Amino acid sequence: MVPLLLVLLLAVLLFGAGFALKALWWVALVVLVVWLVGFVARGTAAGGGRSRWYRW
Template sequence: MVPLLLVLLLTLLLFGAGFALKILWLAAVVVLVFWLLGFVARGAHPSGGRHRWYRW
């Protein structure tokens, strides 16, 4: 009985980790797309100076 419970627990842990990793990969892709859009969409600064599209 105990080995069966351990196998079920391990299965649930691996399934949960796989789901979490998939969500993290999707979040990373979304951030990458926004970063690329910001990089491409940057325009000339109205004052004529150099313009950085990020604010750090």
């Protein structure tokens, strides 16, 4: 009975980790798209050069 419970617990943990990793991949993809759009759509500075669209 105990080995069965351990296997079930391991399966639940691995499923949860897999779901979390998949969700993190989607978050990373959204951040990448936002970064690329901001990089392409940034405006020009007062001096004629390209300005930074981020604050760091």
